[in-house]
Amino acid sequence: MDEFKQLDHSVPGDWVIRWVDVAPGDRIYGMDFICPCGCGDKDYLPLTLAPKQEDHWLWDGNLEAPTIAPSLARRTPCKWHGFLEQGRWNWCAGTPVAANCLSPGKQR
Ligand SMILES: [Zn+2]
Numbered sequence: 001m002d003e004f005k006q007l008d009h010s011v012p013g014d015w016v017i018r019w020v021d022v023a024p025g026d027r028i029y030g031m032d033f034i035c036p037c038g039c040g041d042k043d044y045l046p047l048t049l050a051p052k053q054e055d056h057w058l059w060d061g062n063l064e065a066p067t068i069a070p071s072l073a074r075r076t077p078c079k080w081h082g083f084l085e086q087g088r089w090n091w092c093a094g095t096p097v098a099a100n101c102l103s104p105g106k107q108r
Helices: none
Strands: 015-023 026-034 042-048 057-059 081-085 088-091
16 A cells, blocks of 8 residues: 555645556556645546556656646636646646636746
8 A cells, every 4th residue: 555645735736646556567547636726626637657548648657746748728617727847837828827826837
């Protein structure tokens, strides 16, 4: 049983990559995260290492400073759109940023 870091719900964009071993050599990866916009929403992304799988985000395998692709366009009221690159969330152009956002990342 692996121990994973607990998400800090008070930190916009906080994330943790975790996994489940479903069979020997068959591991399912995912990322829990708090929406970077500051809306406080918690979400989950299914991750995969290469080759890319349908409905999964491609992850570079880096646990300290992960990069995932493609970008994430949330279907939530906040409509946040951005991507995680080397452990930092980046805003895509036109994305509304909540007034209480604490970690705006790079504005694009
Ligand atoms: Zn949000």
